[in-house]
Amino acid sequence: MGLRQPPLRLSDELSTDPEHGDGLLGPAAIRDLAQQLELRPTKTLGQNFLHDANTIRRIVRTADLGPDDVVCEVGPGLGSLTLGLLPACAHVTAVEIDPMLAEQLPRTVADRLPRYADRLTVVTADALRVTELPGPPPTALVANLPYNIAVPVLLHLLELLPSLRSALVLVQAEVADRLAAGPGTPSYGVPSVKAAWYADVRRAGNVPRPVFWPVPNVDSGLVALTRRPSPPGDRAATFAAVDAAFATRRKGLRAALARWAGSPAAAEVRLRAAGIDPTTRGEQLSVTDFARLAATAPVPDGGR
Template sequence: MLLQSGPPIEPRLLGPAQIRDLAQRLGVRPTKTLGQNFVHDANTVRRIVADAGIGPDDVVLEVGPGLGSLTLALLTEARRVVTVEIDPVLADQLPRTIAEYAPDHAERVDVVTADAMTVTVADLPAAPTALVANLPYNVAVPVLLHLLAELPTLRTALVMVQMEVAERLAAGPGGRTYGIPSVKARYFGTVSRAGSVGRSVFWPVPKVESGLVRIERHPRVDRPSAERTTVFAVIDAAFGQRRKTLRAALAGWAGGPVEAERRLRAAGIDPTARGETLDIDDYLRLAAVEGSGPGPDHP
């Protein structure tokens, strides 16, 4: 008589004791250089996975899995989890942790030892549909923008970042915290806050609170990369001299203040406005205006 195997056993999650034990066994001391703060609270990782809205068809990209707290929780919902870890010691340990705490799900995890700042779609074993990650505080914005640019298959992103960064990413035009990260993130999709995370759920305990940011991607990502380069150049120029009017701030980009004003008026933008009053659609229109002067390559 053949015995039928039961359903897969759900992964066990890591708590404070397991996190510290793993770190001690590996001789791991979290470093500020790599922005390492490990989540040790099961309810927090469950909440992140629930808020991410991922399902059984999703391939999730996780950046900086660390000791595997969030990875284990992601396995309860996703079809596959692809992790990118820069620390070779942590990358080597992760498959062993998954085998111990989620043996029935071990084949659904891929570990890529690489720097998320340089990783491309060719480096990944599967095309991810969702990004869910506790991003290192010191490189959160450049990593997020790089991945959104490099991985057009990403439909959604839910990232945990420093609270100040979360506020900047989700800020709207005219606000005090609205700046380059806010506009560039909006190039890829709709950005919103998804709650806060207290310091006590991390080891070591950081000095700042954390926040969750959600990005729902829109069709704009299918446009050529040359457009993104031009749009981002306009955004950088507009905020590079934040106190100046756009006519003055964009003079270097356009090839002079007169040409900057012509382009602004052609895009339906007041030349006396400032960069923080414009939304991404304004920057898209401005970047699309054909120039009569030297343009963005002007020194």
């Protein structure tokens, strides 16, 4: 998708709106900008744009950024959160899949916060396929993630960017619960374990539906992550064990891991070698347990 009209500048009225004197985009500015761009938000790209200044300030405050932080933002859209982040950190690298929005974002920043315009780098790309980012390594991820791909994007960036020390992401409330869940809780599952490989994860609050345009049909929540050393072991092998364990949640691990290990007997041997009761279910294991299990030696011929 390309620009349908000459390069857009926000009107002087919007730029000097006393309600948004700090440069943030309010509901009127968001709708005006979208109208001038002839933008029709799509569910495919997960386009639900923040337009509430207080929510944006709250997100930036919760992210607890320092003046030296370099922020990676995914899906900046019309720039609402970007405008809140720029004064709070050293630089923002924004990854936007929509070429039209990526082209417009620097203009919006130049109109609303001209003195911070040099702190912005825009990368036109699919965040799931990014293999490197220009400029200084990001130290924080702060983003209103597209809800349909939030977990894959988060995990991809945590793996791709070891420089990330923290993350604060806005996701669907149900996904937020899953990411922050601990072993033995109802929401605990694959996202919980995989996120825990990289970081300590906690819920950081709820975000109401009306602060978005268009208004989503799901509730939203903030998730905060603080990087810590990963457990000893191989990430890919651990994640394979996690996927197998949760593929059939109602089964004990001896049965659930049968294909992964080669047979139920082989699964039992490896579970016992890792000090795990074979009748336990995957929901009871921590990421450290899964890493220890993945590190056990495969059983020759599947234990047959």
